[in-house]
Amino acid sequence: MNRREAIKRVGLLFGGVLYAPAVAGLLSGCRTGGEAAFTPRTLTPEQNELVVHLTEMIIPETDTPGAKAARVNEFVDLILTDWAPAEDRDRFLAGLADVEARSQAAYQVAFLEATPEQQVALLTQLEDEALAAPPSPDGQPFFLMLKQLTLLGYYTSEIGATQELQWLAAPGRYDGCAPLEEVGRTWA
Amino acid sequence: MYEHIFIQERQAYDAIVVGSGITGGWAAKELTEQGLKVLLLERGRHVEHGRDYTGEHKAPWELPFRGRGDRRLYEAEYDVQRRCYAFGEATRHFFVNDRENPYEHDPDKPFSWIRGYHLGGRSLMWGRQCYRWSDLDFEANLREGIAVDWPIRYADLEPWYDYVERFAGISGQPEGLPHLPDGPFLPPMMMNCAEQHLKAGIERAFPERKMTIGRVAVLTVPHNGRAACHYCGPCERGCTPGAYFSSLSATLPAARATGNLTIRPHSVVHSVIYDEEKGRASGVRVVDYETKEMHEFYARIIFLCASTLGTTQILLNSTSSRFPNGLGNDSGELGHNLMDHHFVVGATATIPGFEDRYYFGNRPNGIYIPRFRNLGDRATRHRDFLRGYGYQGGASRAGWNRGMAMRGFGADFKHRLREPGPWTMWLGGWGETLPRHDNYVELDPEQTDAWGIPLLKVHCTWGENELAMRKDMAEQAAEMLEAAGCTNVQPFDAYTEGGLGAEPGLCIHEMGTARMGRDPKTSVLNAYNQVHAVPNVFVTDGACMTSSACQNPSLTYMALTARAAHHAVEEMKRGNL
Ligand SMILES: Cc1cc2nc3c(=O)[nH]c(=O)nc-3n(C[C@H](O)[C@H](O)[C@H](O)COP(=O)(O)OP(=O)(O)OC[C@H]3O[C@@H](n4cnc5c(N)ncnc54)[C@H](O)[C@@H]3O)c2cc1C
Ligand code: SF4
Numbered sequence: 021m022n023r024r025e026a027i028k029r030v031g032l033l034f035g036g037v038l039y040a041p042a043v044a045g046l047l048s049g050c051r052t053g054g055e056a057a058f059t060p061r062t063l064t065p066e067q068n069e070l071v072v073h074l075t076e077m078i079i080p081e082t083d084t085p086g087a088k089a090a091r092v093n094e095f096v097d098l099i100l101t102d103w104a105p106a107e108d109r110d111r112f113l114a115g116l117a118d119v120e121a122r123s124q125a126a127y128q129v130a131f132l133e134a135t136p137e138q139q140v141a142l143l144t145q146l147e148d149e150a151l152a153a154p155p156s157p158d159g160q161p162f163f164l165m166l167k168q169l170t171l172l173g174y175y176t177s178e179i180g181a182t183q184e185l186q187w188l189a190a191p192g193r194y195d196g197c198a199p200l201e202e203v204g205r206t207w208a
Numbered sequence: 209m210y211e212h213i214f215i216q217e218r219q220a221y222d223a224i225v226v227g228s229g230i231t232g233g234w235a236a237k238e239l240t241e242q243g244l245k246v247l248l249l250e251r252g253r254h255v256e257h258g259r260d261y262t263g264e265h266k267a268p269w270e271l272p273f274r275g276r277g278d279r280r281l282y283e284a285e286y287d288v289q290r291r292c293y294a295f296g297e298a299t300r301h302f303f304v305n306d307r308e309n310p311y312e313h314d315p316d317k318p319f320s321w322i323r324g325y326h327l328g329g330r331s332l333m334w335g336r337q338c339y340r341w342s343d344l345d346f347e348a349n350l351r352e353g354i355a356v357d358w359p360i361r362y363a364d365l366e367p368w369y370d371y372v373e374r375f376a377g378i379s380g381q382p383e384g385l386p387h388l389p390d391g392p393f394l395p396p397m398m399m400n401c402a403e404q405h406l407k408a409g410i411e412r413a414f415p416e417r418k419m420t421i422g423r424v425a426v427l428t429v430p431h432n433g434r435a436a437c438h439y440c441g442p443c444e445r446g447c448t449p450g451a452y453f454s455s456l457s458a459t460l461p462a463a464r465a466t467g468n469l470t471i472r473p474h475s476v477v478h479s480v481i482y483d484e485e486k487g488r489a490s491g492v493r494v495v496d497y498e499t500k501e502m503h504e505f506y507a508r509i510i511f512l513c514a515s516t517l518g519t520t521q522i523l524l525n526s527t528s529s530r531f532p533n534g535l536g537n538d539s540g541e542l543g544h545n546l547m548d549h550h551f552v553v554g555a556t557a558t559i560p561g562f563e564d565r566y567y568f569g570n571r572p573n574g575i576y577i578p579r580f581r582n583l584g585d586r587a588t589r590h591r592d593f594l595r596g597y598g599y600q601g602g603a604s605r606a607g608w609n610r611g612m613a614m615r616g617f618g619a620d621f622k623h624r625l626r627e628p629g630p631w632t633m634w635l636g637g638w639g640e641t642l643p644r645h646d647n648y649v650e651l652d653p654e655q656t657d658a659w660g661i662p663l664l665k666v667h668c669t670w671g672e673n674e675l676a677m678r679k680d681m682a683e684q685a686a687e688m689l690e691a692a693g694c695t696n697v698q699p700f701d702a703y704t705e706g707g708l709g710a711e712p713g714l715c716i717h718e719m720g721t722a723r724m725g726r727d728p729k730t731s732v733l734n735a736y737n738q739v740h741a742v743p744n745v746f747v748t749d750g751a752c753m754t755s756s757a758c759q760n761p762s763l764t765y766m767a768l769t770a771r772a773a774h775h776a777v778e779e780m781k782r783g784n785l
Binding site: 077078079080082086095098099102103140143147151167168171172173175176177178180181184185187188189190191192193194195196197198199200201202203205206207208 | 265267268269271272273274275276278279280397398399400401403404437438439440563564565566567568569570571605607608609611612615616617618619621622623625626627628
């Protein structure tokens with residue numbers, strides 16, 4: 021449902037009179053239509069595009085939507101802007117630049133223009149290095165930050181929690197020994 | 209500071225109750241039900257049951273920081289409260305703003321004072337675990353020559369445990385243990401498969417130990433007009449069906465129904481007014497939270513239920529020529545003998561198997577392993593420490609979070625997280641602390657808060673007995689998990705000297721600063737929670753505790769409050785108050 025449709029529907033529901041709080045709720049609740057513009061506050065448009073791509077590589081679309089559809093990039097931008105200490109934010113941004121630099125050095129093209137195999141190879145290398153690095157007082161390596169933010173952003177999104185995993189506001193009963201088959205997926 | 213003092217009509221109320229948390233709610237209910245006109249003074253805002261549970265059932269994606277919280281805000285305004293597990297994006301409005309509500313402690317002796325200043329107090333966020341005490345606890349001080357003797361025994365409290373449990377609704381499994389008496393329980397919650405397996409393993413390896421389902425103030429069946437739990441999980445956000453016990457779901461509605469209750473929110477009680485001629489308290493001074501104006505209210509009896517440290521602060525601040533060091537402080541013990549439970553020590557492990565089993569619903573409860581040390585016989589005696597501890601814990605399957613520590617990314621990686629991970633178990637000890645005179649609170653002689661009340665200064669550390677007990681708490685947890693066939697057994701202990709993680713206060717079972725006793729020379733309160741020298745003032749919150757036992761204390765506060773309230777009314781009828 022896009023913005024205009026949403027307003028129209030509310031208009032109908034409330035007899036043609038716009039009911040402001042309900043409209044606000046509807047608009048914020050249906051942004052997955054893809055139309056609502058997102059302007060990153062910390063990431064540049066190019067960095068944002070790279071983050072969209074990297075997060076989708078970590079949690080891609082399969083039989084359920086992936087990180088891109090769940091707008092994990094928006095969550096990453098929120099964390100970088102309103103949450104992360106400056107050192108972490110800077111390390112993250114430097115990490116993005118490093119991805120570009122490595123791609124240029126290894127494949128002579130921007131990361132987004134490298135082949136899927138090249139991209140996976142580069143990311144695998146980043147993960148291997150991150151896991152091999154001794155714990156540092158400077159904080160986590162870029163790749164681990166990226167991965168953690170992606171998982172957090174995805175599995176706590178409506179898509180991640182309800183389509184990929186499952187979430188119930190009020191289950192109604194407790195069964196501590198139910199067959200996994202019947203319960204289905206991991207609880208979000 | 210206080211330019212106007214508004215004197216309210218004398219004797220408009222029979223009783224004043226200060227604080228609307230777990231104990232204030234009970235005092236209000238019992239006193240109004242017996243016909244007294246009660247004024248309930250609450251320093252915080254009004255909270256409407258249901259309507260104001262703004263975090264209830266919020267989905268993770270509805271929380272801006274997805275549960276991680278607004279770090280910058282928390283650091284600036286909630287630096288203490290954020291240490292509490294229940295504090296977060298969906299519950300922040302139930303915790304005090306630390307910047308606006310300062311207190312002090314020695315720099316190298318941290319004390320975390322976790323508070324909720326609003327109608328209902330911490331009954332809204334509490335963990336609801338409820339365990340009775342027994343004479344093992346009430347006799348401990350006397351037996352060991354520690355501090356002073358309790359002026360009561362289990363027999364004094366037993367009918368009141370029955371009484372409050374019947375009203376509140378406690379679910380649990382009767383076990384017939386003399387040192388953890390059973391009550392009129394509602395049906396117990398179910399242990400999950402991994403816990404059942406563990407229980408069998410532990411009880412086989414240690415026949416004298418027991419694992420039982422947590423005893424919890426959550427309704428497993430409809431009870432007294434309140435609905436049964438629907439297993440949503442995070443109770444600290446509030447519960448519109450009223451399935452867990454709180455002042456708002458249970459005691460205050462009952463008190464209101466009598467027509468005898470007046471609630472005055474935004475009323476910060478400053479001190480108790482002492483009438484030198486009569487030798488009684490005549491009322492309380494209240495600073496209006498918003499206007500900062502001072503009001504006086506009068507009544508025949510006063511119940512202080514402002515929480516252990518809140519009540520102690522009021523008493524210390526109630527000075528007169530008769531009581532220059534705080535109301536009822538003839539003994540010099542007011543403010544002293546501060547206790548909490550010590551915890552965040554135990555073990556975690558993996559429970560192999562049961563991969564084809566999972567759970568449905570979020571059980572707001574865990575398991576309990578009752579105390580098995582120093583039960584009074586030779587077999588359970590431990591050489592290194594007095595008293596004992598119980599374990600709480602639970603088994604669950606790892607969720608998507610484990611992906612953070614898993615190598616890989618992409619479609620396969622995503623797919624693996626769709627199924628839950630291995631069963632893991634944690635067992636954490638809750639240990640008794642000894643009453644020590646040198647763990648105490650006092651008023652800052654210079655600094656006051658925004659309402660003109662001197663800041664509380666806390667001095668509290670764990671002693672040798674607690675630290676020796678912690679070693680055993682970690683070791684025994686690990687041993688039991690090993691014996692029950694767990695793998696990857698990892699003992700843990702969050703305590704560091706002077707550090708955060710298991711510091712005093714964090715367990716939120718602070719108690720003991722106006723203890724009950726037999727002798728006015730060594731205690732503040734008598735056997736019915738009356739201030740020895742000012743018998744129309746009752747203190748029934750955790751300040752009254754003479755020792756701490758290891759059981760979560762609020763059920764005992766409830767029983768003591770109900771008992772004291774009935775005693776107060778009898779004494780009024782006899783003309784003694
Ligand atoms: C997250 C959490 C988990 C917990 N889990 C458990 C558990 O599982 N089992 C258990 O037994 N206990 C548990 N507790 C502890 C339990 O909440 C307290 O023991 C209990 O609430 C104490 O009751 P109270 O009436 O003394 O104080 P509170 O419930 O804190 O109420 C005190 C009230 O007094 C008001 N007040 C304070 N000062 C003044 C003043 N000067 N003037 C007017 N009003 C004032 C406050 O605003 C508040 O409303 C937990 C607590 C928390 C926060
Ligand atoms: S788990 Fe049960 S008691 Fe807790 S909030 Fe949900 S319904 Fe209420």
